[in-house]
Amino acid sequence: MKKFLTATLVIPLILWTTTFAQTPEPSTLSLQDCIALAQSESPEAQIAENDYYIAYWNYRAFRSSLLPQFALNANLPGLSRLIDRTAQGDGTNNFTKQSGAFSSANLSIFQQLPWTGGSLSVSSGLQRIDQFDDGFNSASIEWRSTPIVVRFEQPLFRFNRIKWLQKSEQIQYRIAQRKRQENMEGIAVELSKKFFSLYQAEMNVENARFNVSVNDTIFNISKGRYNVGTIAENELLQIELELLTSQTDLTRAQLNYDRAQRDLKVSLGIPEAQTIAIIPPEQFVPFLVDPERAVHHAKIQHSDLLNFESRELSVEREVQEAKANSRINANIIASFGYNQLGANIDDAYKSLSDQQFFTLNLQVPLFQWGQSRERMQAALNQKSQTEMEIALEKKQFLNRVRFLAEEFRLLQNQVLIAAKADTIANRRFAVSKNRYLVGKIDITDLFDAQREKDSARQNYIQTLGDYWEKYYELRQMTLYDFREGKTLLSR
Numbered sequence: 001m002k003k004f005l006t007a008t009l010v011i012p013l014i015l016w017t018t019t020f021a022q023t024p025e026p027s028t029l030s031l032q033d034c035i036a037l038a039q040s041e042s043p044e045a046q047i048a049e050n051d052y053y054i055a056y057w058n059y060r061a062f063r064s065s066l067l068p069q070f071a072l073n074a075n076l077p078g079l080s081r082l083i084d085r086t087a088q089g090d091g092t093n094n095f096t097k098q099s100g101a102f103s104s105a106n107l108s109i110f111q112q113l114p115w116t117g118g119s120l121s122v123s124s125g126l127q128r129i130d131q132f133d134d135g136f137n138s139a140s141i142e143w144r145s146t147p148i149v150v151r152f153e154q155p156l157f158r159f160n161r162i163k164w165l166q167k168s169e170q171i172q173y174r175i176a177q178r179k180r181q182e183n184m185e186g187i188a189v190e191l192s193k194k195f196f197s198l199y200q201a202e203m204n205v206e207n208a209r210f211n212v213s214v215n216d217t218i219f220n221i222s223k224g225r226y227n228v229g230t231i232a233e234n235e236l237l238q239i240e241l242e243l244l245t246s247q248t249d250l251t252r253a254q255l256n257y258d259r260a261q262r263d264l265k266v267s268l269g270i271p272e273a274q275t276i277a278i279i280p281p282e283q284f285v286p287f288l289v290d291p292e293r294a295v296h297h298a299k300i301q302h303s304d305l306l307n308f309e310s311r312e313l314s315v316e317r318e319v320q321e322a323k324a325n326s327r328i329n330a331n332i333i334a335s336f337g338y339n340q341l342g343a344n345i346d347d348a349y350k351s352l353s354d355q356q357f358f359t360l361n362l363q364v365p366l367f368q369w370g371q372s373r374e375r376m377q378a379a380l381n382q383k384s385q386t387e388m389e390i391a392l393e394k395k396q397f398l399n400r401v402r403f404l405a406e407e408f409r410l411l412q413n414q415v416l417i418a419a420k421a422d423t424i425a426n427r428r429f430a431v432s433k434n435r436y437l438v439g440k441i442d443i444t445d446l447f448d449a450q451r452e453k454d455s456a457r458q459n460y461i462q463t464l465g466d467y468w469e470k471y472y473e474l475r476q477m478t479l480y481d482f483r484e485g486k487t488l489l490s491r
């Protein structure tokens with residue numbers, strides 16, 4: 001019997017302890033903790049990092065293409081045995097049997113010259129021809145060597161595509177670097193919204209519980225007053241209705257709190273079963289933000305300004321290309337090297353003979369029915385239009401930055417005012433409640449004070465949330481931390 005009683009008491013205790021131990025501890029997070037976690041773990045952060053590394057590796061690939069390129073080309077022995085038409089020395093053609101093999105290997109180094117648009121290459125090769133008789137026995141072998149051949153090719157008066165591509169790739173990579181940090185600050189903006197949505201939902205729950213408690217107390221007191229005839233039934237019904245309304249508000253506030261919890265956990269990658277306990281924002285300390293200084297940092301650091309530069313470069317490239325295509329084009333190709341023939345490989349490298357090649361190709365447009373002039377004019381008009389669009393967009397962008405800085409400076413004052421209004425509204429409600437309990441004011445004045453208290457608290461949290469949202473938007477637009485006085489770009 002004693003063992004049975006022991007098991008009856010101990011087993012539930014063990015089960016309860018195990019269940020309690022498996023309950024996840026709540027994660028206590030500040031606003032900065034949430035932002036840091038989202039910037040390292042969220043899907044948006046991973047996408048931003050991946051976008052940057054795509055641009056990074058593309059830029060590295062382009063830079064590598066400008067370095068000397070080594071190549072080895074080889075043909076394995078190719079066998080052929082056929083009857084084919086062969087031209088004779090007297091100009092006639094005869095069908096002859098052909099049987100042989102051909103092999104070759106060539107090692108080359110190729111270098112583009114971005115500053116001129118030309119190219120330079122150095123190569124070395126070896127070839128072998130085998131002639132067979134009808135029994136596939138080797139009848140003759142001949143070797144040809146080209147120990148070294150230097151080849152230079154230089155376009156004249158042509159559009160230098162490599163030079164413009166190099167400028168464009170450099171700008172695109174710089175844009176990717178800045179866009180990466182801007183995306184991280186964009187994550188901070190979104191996280192601040194969700195953080196303060198949860199914070200406001202939590203405060204709404206606390207406030208709703210407080211209102212239910214106060215209204216329940218007032219209702220119980222009012223029932224006693226009604227029973228002794230000191231208040232009318234209409235006032236009691238009004239108080240009861242206010243109690244029911246506060247209970248409904250509490251249910252709605254709890255639902256909104258659960259939804260805000262889930263939204264924030266999804267952004268942070270926290271499991272659904274894990275509870276978040278947020279730390280209220282740090283003590284508010286105003287700091288100076290000069291709108292003109294914000295505009296200055298936006299000009300030199302935001303990716304939009306580089307995008308404008310990229311567009312200007314693109315239309316200027318089209319103008320230069322149209323100009324180059326409207327005039328004489330020439331191409332110089334020159335090569336110099338050594339070669340030799342031999343019955344064996346050693347002979348192919350003895351008494352080398354030099355080889356030279358030079359040609360100048362010309363392309364002169366004679367009559368194009370005005371095509372070159374019209375393309376040139378179209379490119380110039382496109383350039384003019386793009387420059388006007390960029391000037392307007394740049395002005396609009398800098399105005400947005402200036403307005404954001406002014407709005408942020410105004411919000412700092414509004415946070416201080418909202419905090420003071422919240423304190424005053426709470427104090428007024430406490431005084432009104434005490435005065436109602438002693439019969440100095442009626443129930444309407446009390447409920448007005450309660451609604452003002454609720455409104456002041458919501459306004460304070462909303463203003464504080466707007467402040468932090470605008471703070472991270474300002475960082476995103478300028479890539480500068482005005483609180484710490486430092487740039488957000490790594491140098």
